[in-house]
Amino acid sequence: MGMRRLGLILAVVMLIASIGSGVFGCRSPQSKPLPDRSQEEKEPPPRELQQLQTSLERLYEELKPKPAALADEKQAKAGGEETRRSEGEETGEGGQRMERPETAGGIDWSRLHRQVERIHMQWSGLEHKVIQSGARPEDVAGIERELNDLPARVSVEDRSGLRLAANNAAGYLPDFLELYAVRVPADLLRLRYLARDVVNRVDGGDWAGADQDMVKMRELWSRALLQLKDAPRTLTESVHFDIGDLEEAVNKRDRDLVLIKDEIFEKNLDSLVRRLEAEI
Known part of the structure; x- marks a missing residue:
């Protein structure tokens, strides 16, 4: 009986071993997952x-x-320099006569x-x-x-x-x-480009083109705000209201007012950009 029992135990062990080798021996090793390239850090x-x-x-x-008043003042100043230049050369160090670079306007x-x-x-x-x-x-x-x-x-x-x-x-x-x-959303730089395009169009009398640019600025600013949730609210609100003021100036068809409002907008936009850059 002892020998039979021992033989039965050995048979069961061999059966289990054969089943295990058949099941587990056919499993191929799992390959490592490929790195997600979208998660890789970009270079500066x-x-x-x-x-x-x-x-x-x-x-x-x-x-x-420039607004008309400033442009006239600058033109008058340039005219004065042109007059002085036409009267003769200036004297530099050591008594040597020097010429100013040629300018136009x-x-x-x-x-x-x-x-x-x-x-x-x-x-x-x-x-x-x-x-x-x-x-x-x-x-x-x-x-x-x-x-x-x-x-x-x-x-x-x-x-x-x-x-x-x-x-x-x-x-x-x-x-x-x-x-x-x-760190700075690229849309903020696109806003500066569009604001300057508004100025260029207004300066050239293309008010319809300026209207279209303002629509794009509104859409772009709405998208940029989604990336500025952690930005100082005072700065984002300033830019937000500046865009509205610029649009109102365009609607009034007032060239000088557009130039003034653009100047304010760009200064506040620069303040926002500098703040974001400082947080890097």
């Missing part, structure tokens, strides 16, 4: 992108329209030409980086088209055309910034 934006943004900002500031076009050259150098260093980061071909082609228009506008001293091309070029930068890790 290239230095050239910030440089290009700053250069386009400065170029626009040189050319932006109070604008130093030689200096703007150098600024445009710098902008093209910055884009040359940035282009391949944004392409490698996934920039859309139409965005790359679009900004190149606007940048290539800058030298021609300078050569014919086309102030409004140069200002428009500079702002249009800047309008592509938010798309590039979204490729990188940034």
